[in-house]
Amino acid sequence: MSKTLWINVTRTNQDDVTFSVPTDEACSLLVSMERAGIDTHYHCRNGFCGACRTRLCAGTVEYTTDPLAFVRPGDILPCVCIATSDLDLEH
Numbered sequence: 001m002s003k004t005l006w007i008n009v010t011r012t013n014q015d016d017v018t019f020s021v022p023t024d025e026a027c028s029l030l031v032s033m034e035r036a037g038i039d040t041h042y043h044c045r046n047g048f049c050g051a052c053r054t055r056l057c058a059g060t061v062e063y064t065t066d067p068l069a070f071v072r073p074g075d076i077l078p079c080v081c082i083a084t085s086d087l088d089l090e091h
């Protein structure tokens with residue numbers, strides 16, 4: 001049964017955005033962020049380049065593909081992960 005997760009994104013020099021995603025949504029967190037109207041940075045969309053790197057302040061994600069780009073502790077690559085809890089992100 002699908003649940004709803006809440007994603008809050010704090011953005012530099014812009015208003016915060018909060019949106020919801022169903023747990024059974026099949027798309028990446030990056031796509032969910034784009035659908036919520038967030039101007040995302042990306043290049044490969046496959047975990048190679050690191051361009052979509054985003055700060056994870058709270059919550060948990062699951063990688064659908066192992067990222068090949070370097071990911072610092074506390075960062076995530078939204079192009080290859082999905083939310084597994086409510087999230088607080090800095091983008």
Ligand code: FES
Nearest residue numbers: 045047050052079
């Ligand atoms: S867009 Fe390249 S790692 Fe996410």
